[in-house]
Amino acid sequence: MLPLLEFIPSILVTVVVTFGFLWILYPAWVVLVADILEWDVEELSLADTQRPQPPLLSLIIPAYNEQDRIPIMIRESFEYLTSERGKTLIQQLQSCSKMMPSNDNSLKEQKQSEEMQPVIEWLIVNDGSNDSTCDIVRETYTSIPSDSTSIGWKWKIVSLKRNAGKGAAVKTGMNLAEGTFHLMVDADGATEFGNGLENLTREFIANVKDSMIAVFGSRAHLEKKSTVQRSMVRTILMKGFHFFVSIFVSTKVQDTQCGFKLFTQSASCLVFKNLHLRRWAFDTEIILLCDKQDIDILEVAVPWCEVDGSKLGTSKLALALVSISMLRDMICVRACYTFGIWKIKNGLSSSQE
Missing domain, CATH: 1.20.5 (Single alpha-helices involved in coiled-coils or other helix-helix interfaces)
Known part of the structure; x- marks a missing residue:
């Protein structure tokens, strides 16, 4: 014994x-x-069959139980895009598309259709919501004026057949998007859409060299102010997360988790067809994929404010558990790419996992 x-x-x-x-x-x-991601696509607006053209800008909006917050975000974004400031920004994006090399079909088709009205594509990706998110989106769409003649609109609701996580929702939307530029934007409207998109576009124009560019919105400039308002536990978790990001991911990006990111179509395709993480830490894998595929990452401050209704949870225990889970995911991502468990697929043809 x-x-x-x-x-x-x-x-x-x-x-x-x-x-x-x-x-x-x-x-x-x-x-x-994991199950293969499955989804249904609902076309809210009919495409112009007489003058088909690719969208200039695709808005990818992941949504899980967002019936209260998403209508406000959609209306504010639409009001900006139809304002004089918004139309000026759209013209700037059109100019950007002309400056970029035509190494993919979207850019070639966009340049061929310069005299036609720009098209904005809305992709609301419903991540298996069990509330009235889709119904609210439909109601919001029908309440929006449709007499705009200077901009064309394509509206789609992409519904995942089960809840798969924010990373899975963003990946699905990005791979379905047809625009020359792909903007990931959170449904809560925490980032001020107009000023935020102007900041990203301005940074893009100042640094455009090729079609492999991603511009990340950042809240790092608000960190000192928010640290004063946070509890000690939240501050420790935030500092710890930044420390481990610098070890396992990259030191190039100060704010990995801001849900406001702009990609060219070429960069989006290379990143999101290779994305594996389906939950909260997927942003850190995006950075690794950009680094490994020589996609330039630019970071610019965006106006941001706290919005009630966070899906991360508000209790200290919930935040601690999410932080541990994200740390685990970062270690896993680094290990999988380092030891060749995950391979990066090259080429520009979109594929869905």
Whole structure:
């Protein structure tokens, strides 16, 4: 009996290490056994069959139980895009598309249709919501004036058949988007749409060299003010997250989690067809994929404010658990790419996982 007891500590250590290893690589196992993403696409607006052309800008809006916040965000965004400021910005994006090399079909078609009205594509990606998000989006769409003659509109609701996570929703929307530029924007409207998009576009114009560019909105300039308002636990979690991002991901980006990011179509295709993470830490994998594929990342401050209704949870325990989960995902992503468990697919043809 005594010899057997001597092996118990070794057995316990082996079990703990094994389960720890499996837990760290949990996202990799999920990708291997996860269901293939399935979705339905509902066209709210009819495409112009007489003058078909690719959209200039695609707005990808992931939404999970956002019936209260998404109508405000849609109306504010639409009001900006139809304002004189918005029309000026659209003209700037058209000028950007002319400056970029025509290495994909969207840019070629966009340049061929310069004299036609620009088209804005709305892709609301419903991530398996169990509230009235889709009904509210339809109601909001029907309440928006449709007499705009200077801009064309394409509205779609993409409904995932089950809740798969924000990363999965963004990936699906990005891979379905047809625009020359793809803008990821959160449904809560926390980032001021007009000023935020102007800041991203201004940074893009100042640095445009080729079609492989991503511009990230950043809230880093608000960190000092928000630290004063946060509790000690939230501040520690925030500092800890930034520390581990710098170790496992990159030191190039100060704010990885801001939900306001602009991609060219070429950059979007290379990044999102390779994206694996489906939950909150997917932004960190985006940065790794940009680095590995020589996609330039620009970061610019955007106006942002806290909006009630966060899906991350508000209790200290919930925030701690989410932070641990995101740390696990970052370690897994770095390990999977370092040891070749995940391969990067090259080429510009879109594919869905």
